[in-house]
């Protein structure tokens with residue numbers, strides 16, 4: 001039973017109790033308004049925050065003490081190759097949630113990710129800004145179209161991350177139908193907001209706690225420019241990053 005089912009049942013029960021026992025109360029409509037308000041508040045949080053696992057199960061932590069870096073929205077020829085160089089230098093393996101259109105335009109970078117021991121995840125073909133409002137057919141197409149691009153590289157990926165981390169009952173149903181596994185995060189780098197690489201590096205060190213899955217974007221200059229400093233400082237502090245074994249385990253353990 002999903003959290004959404006539980007919330008819906010509690011809401012229905014709540015409304016039932018209000019109608020049966022409080023319909024004559026002066027505060028009936030206020031109570032009803034509060035019941036609806038609470039239901040939709042929880043529902044909205046479920047749509048916006050993947051880590052609540054509200055509509056579907058997602059992986060948001062990794063085996064302690066490792067820290068897993070995940071990069072979304074690439075590949076980008078200006079930034080991703082240097083990110084790969086830096087990961088190589090520090091012997092860190094990551095998951096890249098690629099966008100289909102970009103993967104199609106830069107197959108050589110996808111090949112590099114694969115050959116250097118990273119995992120490729122599905123971040124949909126077009127990264128539709130209104131992904132949470134798409135029909136089931138369109139959601140399915142977005143995921144399958146990207147898989148078709150990865151087929152060129154003989155990559156079969158079960159790892160999926162919805163754009164913006166959206167989830168809803170339609171996305172949950174497609175995820176179940178296609179048998180893909182959702183990988184979320186428990187630490188948001190805010191690399192879209194923190195533009196100063198040194199500040200971003202410091203923030204990333206702070207976020208790197210045992211079990212962290214960190215959300216980054218490999219299409220951003222500040223993420224590229226902060227990575228070497230971040231990984232050097234983190235390693236000085238004894239922080240352990242995911243290796244190929246961790247990536248194999250995270251793929252096998254889910255569902």
Ligand SMILES: [Zn+2]
Pocket residue numbers: 072073123127163164
């Ligand atoms: Zn994205």
